Amino acid sequence: MFTEIAHTKIYLQILEQIKENIIQGHLKSGDRLPSERQWAEQLGVSRATIREAIRALEMIGLVVCQQGEGNFIAENFEDTLTQPLTIMFWLSNGQLSEVQELRRALETESAKLAAKNMTPERYASLEKLCYAIETETDESVRAELDKQFHYEIATASENKMIRNVLLSSATLIEALIKDIRIAILLDTERGPIIDQQHRNILNALRNKEPLNAAFAMSQHMDLIDGFVAGLKLDKS
Amino acid sequence: MFTEIAHTKIYLQILEQIKENIIQGHLKSGDRLPSERQWAEQLGVSRATIREAIRALEMIGLVVCQQGEGNFIAENFEDTLTQPLTIMFWLSNGQLSEVQELRRALETESAKLAAKNMTPERYASLEKLCYAIETETDESVRAELDKQFHYEIATASENKMIRNVLLSSATLIEALIKDIRIAILLDTERGPIIDQQHRNILNALRNKEPLNAAFAMSQHMDLIDGFVAGLKLDKS
Numbered sequence: 001m002f003t004e005i006a007h008t009k010i011y012l013q014i015l016e017q018i019k020e021n022i023i024q025g026h027l028k029s030g031d032r033l034p035s036e037r038q039w040a041e042q043l044g045v046s047r048a049t050i051r052e053a054i055r056a057l058e059m060i061g062l063v064v065c066q067q068g069e070g071n072f073i074a075e076n077f078e079d080t081l082t083q084p085l086t087i088m089f090w091l092s093n094g095q096l097s098e099v100q101e102l103r104r105a106l107e108t109e110s111a112k113l114a115a116k117n118m119t120p121e122r123y124a125s126l127e128k129l130c131y132a133i134e135t136e137t138d139e140s141v142r143a144e145l146d147k148q149f150h151y152e153i154a155t156a157s158e159n160k161m162i163r164n165v166l167l168s169s170a171t172l173i174e175a176l177i178k179d180i181r182i183a184i185l186l187d188t189e190r191g192p193i194i195d196q197q198h199r200n201i202l203n204a205l206r207n208k209e210p211l212n213a214a215f216a217m218s219q220h221m222d223l224i225d226g227f228v229a230g231l232k233l234d235k236s
Numbered sequence: 237m238f239t240e241i242a243h244t245k246i247y248l249q250i251l252e253q254i255k256e257n258i259i260q261g262h263l264k265s266g267d268r269l270p271s272e273r274q275w276a277e278q279l280g281v282s283r284a285t286i287r288e289a290i291r292a293l294e295m296i297g298l299v300v301c302q303q304g305e306g307n308f309i310a311e312n313f314e315d316t317l318t319q320p321l322t323i324m325f326w327l328s329n330g331q332l333s334e335v336q337e338l339r340r341a342l343e344t345e346s347a348k349l350a351a352k353n354m355t356p357e358r359y360a361s362l363e364k365l366c367y368a369i370e371t372e373t374d375e376s377v378r379a380e381l382d383k384q385f386h387y388e389i390a391t392a393s394e395n396k397m398i399r400n401v402l403l404s405s406a407t408l409i410e411a412l413i414k415d416i417r418i419a420i421l422l423d424t425e426r427g428p429i430i431d432q433q434h435r436n437i438l439n440a441l442r443n444k445e446p447l448n449a450a451f452a453m454s455q456h457m458d459l460i461d462g463f464v465a466g467l468k469l470d471k472s
Contacts, residue, residue, distance in 0.1 A: 011291055011295065012295070015295070015319075019322070019323065019326060022323075022326045022327055023326055028327070029327055048284060051288065052287065052288045052291045052292075053291075055247055055288045055289070055291065055292050056288075056291050056292040056294075056295040056296075057295075058292075059247065059248070059251070059292040059293075059295060059296055060292075060295055060296055060319065060320050060323070061320065062320075062323050062327075073327070074327075077323075077324045077327055077328060080320045080323070080324050081317060081320055081321065081324070083251075083296065084296050084297065084298075084316045084317055084320055085317065085397070085401075086255070087255065087258075087296065087298050087313075087316070088313045088316050088317070088396075088397070088400055089397065090255060090258045090259055091258055091264070091265055091298075091309070091310075091313055092313060092396040092397075092400075094396060094397060098395045098396060098397045098398070099397055101345065101349065101395050101397070101398060102342075102345075102395070102397045102398050102401065104345065105341045105342055105344070105345035105346075105398060106338075106341055108341070108345075109337065109338075109340065109341035109344075110341075113337065159334045159337050159338070160324070160328040160330060160334060161321070161324070161325065161328075161330060161334045161335055161337070161338045161405070162334070162337060162338050162341060164324055164328075165321075165338065165401060169397070
């Protein structure tokens with residue numbers, strides 16, 4: 001499964017070997033990696049090198065270390081991009097509006113793809129969520145349901161790349177502006193319009209109209225842009 | 237600049253401290269990090285721990301290690317997302333069409349933003365590139381110029397997040413399908429249409445028409461989608 005390696009930047013080679021094993025189908029999500037001792041022997045490197053590599057792989061979200069259980073290929077990649085995206089944001093002196101524009105690009109495309117792939121089951125689930133948002137009175141529960149509504153559309157896009165980058169950028173926005181969803185819902189000017197915008201998106205999804213779904217999502221993002229433009233970054 | 241730390245997952249805490257220093261403006265791109273010895277003393281951890289952390293930071297593209305020179309905060313983040321995006325792709329059993337759809341979302345939004353922010357200087361540079369593509373006869377040079385044309389539009393979007401995710405997804409597509417740009421240019425059916433599509437995008441950018449720019453880019457992506465749909469992944 002793994003072959004002996006030479007040269008420097010050994011952790012990069014280990015990453016390459018893992019990638020190779022994944023591509024060839026020998027390794028998949030949730031699989032246990034060899035023990036550090038076994039792996040070091042197999043690759044002909046020191047245990048310290050293996051540990052370094054595992055830490056690095058943990059950092060990029062590829063490996064999950066479970067105390068006393070061993071190391072596993074991660075099962076959940078939704079958050080893989082959050083860390084590098086966040087660092088990129090801070091190092092490039094990023095603006096909140098840039099993350100919001102990234103989110104807009106992905107939300108719009110995801111609505112378009114979701115409309116193409118809509119099924120009666122998915123529509124029923126989205127309709128239920130929409131109704132729950134409309135009737136919920138607790139703003140923090142409403143914010144959570146709102147998040148779920150957008151995530152279900154991203155899942156319905158059947159594009160895991162778009163879904164995961166979208167989730168990471170949404171996570172970044174929420175880290176930059178704490179409780180942003182609650183704040184938008186409580187906004188007396190914009191809050192009341194949101195339910196109608198969700199219904200517009202939902203109708204286009206039901207009718208399997210990709211362009212209308214993208215347009216309705218884009219209008220919804222316009223509203224959020226307007227809100228985000230008035231906010232300052234939370235550097236705490 | 238750095239304070240002593242406790243607990244496990246020390247490399248994650250070191251990452252947090254670096255991030256904090258970046259946010260506060262004490263560290264920026266290109267800055268040298270303390271030597272491993274100094275840093276270990278300052279943080280009250282072993283040198284092995286510091287080395288582990290540095291490897292991990294190198295892996296996510298935050299730190300660049302220069303042999304004999306020391307460790308630096310990276311200056312170039314364009315590629316930060318390529319590695320995690322690639323791993324996500326393989327682990328989620330990704331399809332080429334998914335990466336292409338991701339690219340479409342970002343190219344379209346980037347054309348829209350570039351139209352809003354277009355300047356006479358940028359237009360002149362894009363026009364020159366467009367002309368060079370049209371008159372170049374060597375297909376591999378043409379492919380390189382084509383790539384540059386798209387990258388300059390992404391830069392003109394003035395959104396570093398969209399630009400960098402776009403660059404990473406384009407890099408991933410090019411890794412999955414070697415010489416994809418050359419293959420499209422050599423395609424007898426689609427190749428000849430490309431110059432006109434570039435001109436359509438260029439005209440919308442010159443006239444500062446965001447929606448027309450997005451539409452022209454979207455048509456260009458339709459053409460590339462059609463090409464990509466007929467291709468198989470390169471697993472070599």
